[in-house]
Amino acid sequence: MEVSDDLWHFVCDDETQEWTWKRLSPAGEELAVSAYAFASLRVCIADAEQAGFDPSTTAVRRLRASELGASAHPHGERRRRPRDSSRRWLRLSKH
Numbered sequence: 001m002e003v004s005d006d007l008w009h010f011v012c013d014d015e016t017q018e019w020t021w022k023r024l025s026p027a028g029e030e031l032a033v034s035a036y037a038f039a040s041l042r043v044c045i046a047d048a049e050q051a052g053f054d055p056s057t058t059a060v061r062r063l064r065a066s067e068l069g070a071s072a073h074p075h076g077e078r079r080r081r082p083r084d085s086s087r088r089w090l091r092l093s094k095h
């Protein structure tokens with residue numbers, strides 16, 4: 001099995017409790033982000049798998065948006081919907 005050095009973060013918005021994912025290079029460069037926010041972590045992970053996430057070779061790293069300094073989604077809808085494109089992420093380095 002090939003193990004990727006890329007980091008996958010699964011981020012829960014503190015206010016809406018919606019999940020998004022993002023993929024970072026080992027240097028902290030953002031490689032990909034989810035196009036949608038999800039009401040459950042399970043569905044968010046399934047979407048990330050479609051983008052190349054492999055849960056058998058990569059640990060699921062769960063974070064709260066407040067840990068990243070990200071702003072909450074302004075929308076109240078909890079169904080699958082496009083992410084707020086103005087949302088900014090802080091770059092994280094590999095620990």
